[in-house]
Amino acid sequence: MGTDMTILITGANGYVAEHTLRQLRALAQQDAGANLHVRGLVRNPARADKVRALGAEPIIGDVTNLASLVQAMAGVEKVIHLAAVNRDRGEVTMERVNAQGTINVVEAAKQAGVKHIINLVGLGADPKRPYPLAYTQGRGVEAIISSGIPYTILEASVIFGPGDEFLNTLAGLARLPPFMIVPGDGQTKFQPIAVQDVAVCLVQSLSRPEVINRRLQICGSEVITLEGIIDAILAEMGVKRIKLHMPVFLLKPAVALMDALLPKPPVTPSLLAQLGVDNVATDNATTKVFGIEPIKLRAGISFVREMSFGKLMARTFGRAEYR
Template sequence: MTVDTGKTVVVFGGSGFLGRYVTQALTKRGHRVRIACRRPDLAYHLQTAGILGQVQPIQANLRYPWSVERAVKGADHVINLVGILAESGKQSFDALQSKGAKLVADAARAEGAKMTQISAIGADAEANSRYARTKAAGEAAVFAACPDAYILRPSIVFGPEDEFFNRFAEMTKFSPVLPLLGGGRTKFQPIYVVDVAQAVADTVDGKVAGGTIYELGGPEVLTFRQLMEEMLRIIARKRRFVTIPFPLAATMAKYMEYLPGAPMTVDQVKQLQNDNVVSDAAIAEGRTLEAFGIRPRTLDTILPTYLVRFRPQGQFTKPQRHAGGLDAENQDGLV
């Protein structure tokens, strides 16, 4: 039986994809978890992650300081997972990733709690992407309030509920082609959501040094095209690839932004023009997953566990060793 540490950990954005795994990791270690989110009803399913009363959802909105202060009352450690890939109404990059992070950090400092901030590889105050700039602004605000804070920058995170592989696998069900922005040459270092959650829990347990930015990546560096090829191999489907130059993609995105649930935004096109991998500096300084002693899982060991449903006959489809995409630019002259 897990021993109660008596430590209260508040997780902002705990009802999201990463949040459910962070909650599980924390409860297994005996911490009491308070899930702070806009709609607590969407976090009720997390109560089964621990024993009775160990997980408590609470309403909080990063645009309202009083709700943030109430959520962290009595906390020993505060984790901020809040982040968005596209803006919608009042849910802007600045409001959530910059000002919101500052509110959480200020509240944590006032309560005397430790702080862990989830950022992203590519966070840069000089970036041309608003997403990357506000992530960097959030980091700066956290360190200003809590100099000993932990900041984790993961590459693309994958897992059963991810919005990356699931999204493109779903696309193969009705589209004969898959788009490759900029030729699909952008590099990523995908990391399994459970590995990220373990790293977050380690910061709560003080297993690594604070006041540091850690960059988290998986064991493989792959281009976007290679990620699509691996996905197609696992779901046993063949699709053609269509290369879309970045300037054309940006133009298309301008119009797509007005569609409900926009499939692509101009800011996302800007993000895709930069590789999303652990930096040489982080590797040299030991600010990677190795600092946590975590051995990251590979794509081919995890993707089949949840992408099997996208195979033509589901679990009954025999995987094809060489299934993959055909480059429409080379095959049919499409661009």
């Protein structure tokens, strides 16, 4: 990279942020000319040590609090905006975090003179879509694009890796014999991308001029159905299950109840709704723009062997994370 740069990462305690911080630390160690000062925005002071251990300066703040963002961005040149939620819980809602939180990031960036905002969202983020996650992230994307600040929007399909939610949840459910529930017909298409590859794309975006003011899709090289993902997990775990295809409308009441009662339910109403919608790239930039040969799903899911139903329940009731 060969330059001095101060970077702020929002959502610094998150899953993708952890891998992004590792990638930035590796870059600083490999490139003697890269003088990177990385700040990580964290809501909970008790989790600041995790960010510090990854080589970043923890900054206490919240994307829903504009004043804290203004302070966090003082002297910052580039922002990697990763803060997002996929369900509503009390005051922490998709509207407040994904939409208004991103609007706050844009306003603070304007005040601080930030030169580049990099934002990671789900593939198909669009305020015209009827799904809360896609809608709220789409509103945030619109705010960034219309801000006048140079931007890069990266849209990812399902992200997998040690500690992920999606595959680990499926793996935890697969530990219960003899059945494995498959929502709908299981033929919804995905293009999973490894979290390590996502982190590389985010870090490369800091220094690639060709990604400025572009909205890029980053996905794996394989299109796989939901049932295909489940089959890959079962094969990796070495277990056999009777697959039960369950109509989504029959799952909705149970999912809504779990969402209302559990701290971190294994499936949310927003996720269930989107499980019926194909999530694949129309123009995949992972290799074309970033030069990455994506890790294939079946080559990168050995971590599911460590998943247990007990771990799934511990996370569901808020006692632990998958990692």
